[in-house]
Amino acid sequence: ATPATVQCQPGLAPTVSDNAVAVVWFKWSDLRTADHEPLHAAHSCGLPLVYLHVYDPVWTQGKSPIGGFARTGPARMKFWRESVEDLKRTLGTLRVVEKETGQAFAELAREVEIAAVYAYDDFCDEEIQMTAAAKKAVGTAPFHLFWHGLTLNSKQDLPPIASLPELYKPYKNAVSRCLVRDPLPRPAGLKLCEARVEPVTRHEAGEVTRPDDLPGRERWQGGESVALRFLADYIAASGPALYVGSSDSMHPGERNAVNATTRLSPWLAFGCVSPRTVQAEVTKFEQKRGKTRASYWIYHELIFRDFFRFMCLKWGNRLFQLRGPFGVKGLEWTQDMTLVRRWIEGRTGFPFVDAGMRELAATGFCSHLHRQTCASFLVRDLGVDWRIGAEYFESVLVDYTPDANWGNWAYRILPRQELLPLCRKHLTTLEILSWPYVHDSKGAHIRRWVPELADAEPDDLREPWRHRGKAQKVDVTPKRDSPYWFTSVMRMNWPEYQQMLSGFAWMVKPGEGLEGYERPMVPP
Numbered sequence: 001a002t003p004a005t006v007q008c009q010p011g012l013a014p015t016v017s018d019n020a021v022a023v024v025w026f027k028w029s030d031l032r033t034a035d036h037e038p039l040h041a042a043h044s045c046g047l048p049l050v051y052l053h054v055y056d057p058v059w060t061q062g063k064s065p066i067g068g069f070a071r072t073g074p075a076r077m078k079f080w081r082e083s084v085e086d087l088k089r090t091l092g093t094l095r096v097v098e099k100e101t102g103q104a105f106a107e108l109a110r111e112v113e114i115a116a117v118y119a120y121d122d123f124c125d126e127e128i129q130m131t132a133a134a135k136k137a138v139g140t141a142p143f144h145l146f147w148h149g150l151t152l153n154s155k156q157d158l159p160p161i162a163s164l165p166e167l168y169k170p171y172k173n174a175v176s177r178c179l180v181r182d183p184l185p186r187p188a189g190l191k192l193c194e195a196r197v198e199p200v201t202r203h204e205a206g207e208v209t210r211p212d213d214l215p216g217r218e219r220w221q222g223g224e225s226v227a228l229r230f231l232a233d234y235i236a237a238s239g240p241a242l243y244v245g246s247s248d249s250m251h252p253g254e255r256n257a258v259n260a261t262t263r264l265s266p267w268l269a270f271g272c273v274s275p276r277t278v279q280a281e282v283t284k285f286e287q288k289r290g291k292t293r294a295s296y297w298i299y300h301e302l303i304f305r306d307f308f309r310f311m312c313l314k315w316g317n318r319l320f321q322l323r324g325p326f327g328v329k330g331l332e333w334t335q336d337m338t339l340v341r342r343w344i345e346g347r348t349g350f351p352f353v354d355a356g357m358r359e360l361a362a363t364g365f366c367s368h369l370h371r372q373t374c375a376s377f378l379v380r381d382l383g384v385d386w387r388i389g390a391e392y393f394e395s396v397l398v399d400y401t402p403d404a405n406w407g408n409w410a411y412r413i414l415p416r417q418e419l420l421p422l423c424r425k426h427l428t429t430l431e432i433l434s435w436p437y438v439h440d441s442k443g444a445h446i447r448r449w450v451p452e453l454a455d456a457e458p459d460d461l462r463e464p465w466r467h468r469g470k471a472q473k474v475d476v477t478p479k480r481d482s483p484y485w486f487t488s489v490m491r492m493n494w495p496e497y498q499q500m501l502s503g504f505a506w507m508v509k510p511g512e513g514l515e516g517y518e519r520p521m522v523p524p
Helices: 037-042 074-091 101-111 123-139 168-175 224-236 265-269 273-287 293-320 337-344 349-361 368-381 388-396 400-412 430-437 443-448 460-461 487-490 494-500
Strands: 020-024 049-054 093-096 113-120 143-146 470-473 504-508
Touching: 020 037, 020 143, 037 101, 037 113, 037 143, 049 074, 049 101, 074 224, 093 101, 113 123, 123 143, 123 293, 168 273, 168 293, 224 265, 224 273, 265 443, 273 293, 293 400, 337 368, 337 388, 349 368, 349 388, 349 430, 349 443, 349 460, 368 388, 368 400, 368 430, 388 400, 430 460
Parallel strands: 020 049, 020 113, 049 093, 113 143
Antiparallel strands: 470 504
16 A cells, blocks of 8 residues: 655655655654654655554564663653654655565555655764665665754754863763754644643652652653643743753752653653754743753753763763773673562562662652662672663663663763772762652651562661661761762862761671661661
8 A cells, every 4th residue: 555645745756656655754853743844854854754663563562682672661662652643643644664664664665756855963883884775775765864853952063073072071962052953843734733631740848758649650741742741831831940950969858860760761762752852942941030050950951961862872882881881991790680580570678779779660760869879789788780681771761862861871881990999898889878868868768669668667667777776887987988079069069969968878788687677688
């Protein structure tokens, strides 16, 4: 059967046969119609258009190479399909194929003459290979690949990729004066469909997140229409004035990096809304209400998002290798899945870690700060191959992207050569003990996700081994070899960070059990 096409205004079309079409390939990471440069360009080409989306089995059926996790877990798969259905309603027609990418294009090429393909460019090897397979399938038809709208700063507006610094703060300084272009409008003739589902429940400032109001598999809906509705509601509720950056780990109080972020990350991950659209709305808000540290921090986080995308172009496949992009060596790794399973199930004996892992398993989401802490424990304290952790996060996170997930594991979690060797006598990730005091001061988050400790006293809630049996008090003075010393926020706030810790900790001897709750997997 001949695929459904959309006729566009005549303009740039070359001399082709009457059966010729241009293909707009919507990849899983750009499922929108506004600020979509390939779609915008295709609508000016003068050819009938075929809108195409491919569910490649590499992602829908594949398993991760080390841990054997599903490449796309249920939470993200549900969000993905909702986003595709929403896009189809807006476009009016969308060819959806569940086959290998090259095969999908080859079948389309047998039905019609493909005169051109319009799509976004790629920045990770797997996606680059899929685009190469598509190019091979369509023969000599030109592939027009675009970047504008894929990141906040366009690649064309930055210094050469090879010259970009590989540490975030120097990178931010290098791009701070670069142009942020306005988002492109939706092509003429396309009207956004009405959102058919309720958006995520809005949070009042300081409200503690709970399973029944977190964006989980049943509540967090995919699609451009939902994303734009949520963004509008967020702006209307003065969200930018209340925002706390997901990486702002030093911000204490009721509104913090655990519960006061935008919650836009899944829609950004699937491209239901572009970073330029988000920043444009924040800028409008600032023009009316004034620019604050809170509203600026949204820009900061979008730039951090850009950083990992551009580093993917620079690091290449080193990002996915054991030694990481910085070539760390001298570490002994284990792939013991018994350790991994306890970590996944939230049975580590450290309440802050267990709360984060249980929340992640139940909802497909936990805060960036929580992800860092859980990941650091797996790598720095259990010595598990960091790629297993990255594979698991890839499987379960509803807001997964390869750049942000693997980039954060390699950049923040994989120890730098300067920090080796790590201490093995007691807990290395001291943030497991300090951050609950900063970000969950009343213990509501831990109580909700670790019900075994629901009735515990505050100190027992964070350190349940402290008053339950034989515990030994030891001196632990934080030094500049903290695992997070390399993050700029820690360097800038080091005196305050030191003051958060008491200077001592309570250790449990190996083999001692704790009534009603797991014994810590490593001595605290």
